[in-house]
Every structure is written in C-alpha cells, then in structure tokens.
Amino acid sequence: xxxxxxDLADERRDLYRKAxxxxxxxxxxxxxxxxxxxxxxxxxxKITNEQGEKAIGKLxxxxxxxxxxxxxxxxxxxKEQASNTLAEELKxxxxxxxxxxxDILVVGLGNEEVTPDALGPxxxxxxxxxxxxIKYLPQYIDENARPVSAxxxxxxxxxxxxxxxxIKGVVENTKPKLxxxxxxxxxxxxxxxxxxxxxxxxxxxxxxGVGNTRKEISENVLGIPVIALGIPTVVxxxxxxxxxxxxxxEKLQEDAKSNDYLNNLKEQDNYEQIKEALLPKDFNxxxxxxxxxxLVQSMASIVAGGINMAL
Numbered sequence: 001x002x003x004x005x006x007d008l009a010d011e012r013r014d015l016y017r018k019a020x021x022x023x024x025x026x027x028x029x030x031x032x033x034x035x036x037x038x039x040x041x042x043x044x045x046k047i048t049n050e051q052g053e054k055a056i057g058k059l060x061x062x063x064x065x066x067x068x069x070x071x072x073x074x075x076x077x078x079k080e081q082a083s084n085t086l087a088e089e090l091k092x093x094x095x096x097x098x099x100x101x102x103d104i105l106v107v108g109l110g111n112e113e114v115t116p117d118a119l120g121p122x123x124x125x126x127x128x129x130x131x132x133x134i135k136y137l138p139q140y141i142d143e144n145a146r147p148v149s150a151x152x153x154x155x156x157x158x159x160x161x162x163x164x165x166x167i168k169g170v171v172e173n174t175k176p177k178l179x180x181x182x183x184x185x186x187x188x189x190x191x192x193x194x195x196x197x198x199x200x201x202x203x204x205x206x207x208x209g210v211g212n213t214r215k216e217i218s219e220n221v222l223g224i225p226v227i228a229l230g231i232p233t234v235v236x237x238x239x240x241x242x243x244x245x246x247x248x249x250e251k252l253q254e255d256a257k258s259n260d261y262l263n264n265l266k267e268q269d270n271y272e273q274i275k276e277a278l279l280p281k282d283f284n285x286x287x288x289x290x291x292x293x294x295l296v297q298s299m300a301s302i303v304a305g306g307i308n309m310a311l
Contacts, residue, residue, distance in 0.1 A: 028052025086306030
C-alpha cells in the first residue's frame with residue numbers, strides 16, 4: 001500500500017494504478033462511472049477482498065464519489081440536481097442496512113470555529129429532525145415519516161471527550177438503527193476541494209487524512225451500521241506544488257511540444273519527491289482555498305438537501 005494522504009477511495013485507486021503502471025482494474029477492486037450531467041459525475045468503487053484493501057488502503061465495502069464541477073457557479077436547479085443525485089445514492093446504501101421507517105441519527109463531525117473543518121456542524125443546522133415531533137406531536141407529521149435525530153458533538157480539543165464516546169452514548173440512549181456521519185476530508189487534488197462528495201458504508205476514522213487520527217466510528221464500535229459522508233476541504237502543500245508543476249509543464253509544452261524531458265516529467269507523479277523536500281523544513285502545510293467559507297456553505301446546503309430527501 002502506498003502512503004497517499006487522501007480520504008477518497010477512487011483517488012487512491014487511480015494513484016495506485018499509476019504508481020504500479022496498471023492499465024486495467026486493481027485486483028480486488030470493482031468500479032463504474034455514470035455521467036449524470038455535464039457537471040455531475042458519479043464513480044462507484046467497491047473493494048471486494050483483502051487484496052483490494054491492501055492496495056487501496058481502505059476497508060472492504062462500497063465507496064461512491066459524486067464529482068461536481070464549478071460548485072461556486074452552479075444554478076439553483078443544478079444544486080438541486082446534485083442533492084437529488086446524493087439522495088439516490090444514499091437511499092441505496094440505507095436500504096441495504098435498515099427498514100423504511102427505522103430511526104436514523106445524523107452526526108456532524110468537526111470544529112465549527114475552523115472553517116475547513118466546519119462542514120459537519122453546518123450540515124446539521126439544515127437537517128430536518130423529526131424524532132421529537134413523532135414522539136410528542138405525532139398529529140402534526142406524516143405517519144410515514146422516519147424518526148431522524150441530529151447532533152454536532154464538537155471535537156476533542158474543545159470538549160475533552162473523544163467524538164466516538166459522545167456518539168456511543170447517544171446511540172445507547174436513543175437506539176437508532178443506523179448512523180450517518182458527516183466530516184471534512186483531505187484530497188490529493190486541488191480540483192476536488194469542496195467539489196466532491198464521498199459516501200461509504202464502512203464508517204470513518206476522523207482526522208486520518210491530515211495525520212490527526214482519532215478513534216474510528218464504525219459498526220464494529222457502535223454495534224449498528226455507519227454510513228460516512230465526506231467532502232475534501234484541504235490538501236497538502238506538496239499537492240499544490242505537484243499540481244502547479246503539472247500545470248506549468250503543460251504551459252511549457254504548448255511552446256515546446258517535442259521536449260522529451262518535460263514530457264517524461266509530466267508523466268511522473270512528483271508528489272512523494274516534493275513531500276520529502278518539504279518535510280525537513282516543516283513546510284508541508286495543510287492548505288485550503290481563500291473562498292472556503294462560501295464553498296463549505298454551498299456544499300453543506302447540497303449535502304443537507306440530499307440527506308433530507310433520502311430520509
């Protein structure tokens with residue numbers, strides 16, 4: 001397994017294939033793509049055995065990635081289409097685990113005071129919670145409504161409590177049948193910042209993408225199925241340099257298309273070499289775009305809309 005700092009399964013698969021010069025699919029991995037519109041694409045990656053787990057560095061299970069181009073320029077109709085796409089994929093995963101009216105707990109991970117980490121709490125603000133209404137005011141809600149509850153448990157640094165401990169306590173007392181966990185992720189591509197949604201049925205390890213690993217939130221720990229939903233909001237400096245270098249080489253190639261050296265350099269993934277150069281000086285920062293406030297808010301609305309439709 002290669003040490004790619006990314007939480008995205010399809011990204012890890014592509015990087016593994018490139019590093020090992022694999023033209024076909026990785027052994028133990030199945031994948032398919034579906035173009036929903038000119039701005040929305042769905043990639044479904046399924047890891048089927050231990051060989052796939054070892055290669056990709058992800059647990060066996062399903063990973064669905066929804067790529068949305070130019071999120072900041074989407075119309076209201078296009079945002080609704082993105083939410084619809086998310087809802088359809090989410091409903092399939094939920095339907096595999098629980099019944100139509102079973103209780104669901106939605107958990108927004110992250111620190112609301114740190115914008116790139118505030119996705120989860122922002123989504124929770126827009127979730128349509130119904131558990132209390134069904135319990136205390138059932139006459140005011142559709143009889144087919146599913147009980148939905150939601151929490152934003154905060155982070156260890158401000159609460160002094162491991163997030164999984166908070167969630168476990170809530171699960172033990174409210175007894176939902178399934179948990180949906182929302183968190184910010186890390187990516188190996190600048191293009192995917194706040195423009196990609198990953199859904200998986202394998203749970204999540206908060207902070208894994210930025211080297212601040214906390215205790216996992218999974219079915220093994222909670223005793224009920226966990227669906228993880230995340231969006232990349234940060235990348236490493238090495239990713240920025242590597243992507244910028246590729247863009248720079250492409251610009252030079254326009255003027256020197258026959259330059260063998262540049263062609264060979266462009267074919268390589270220079271991330272590891274760049275990272276090795278930056279680490280001794282502690283320059284491999286975790287970075288995010290300057291417009292991250294608007295991007296996170298846009299994605300939070302899309303995600304909340306998709307979850308509300310699915311539930």
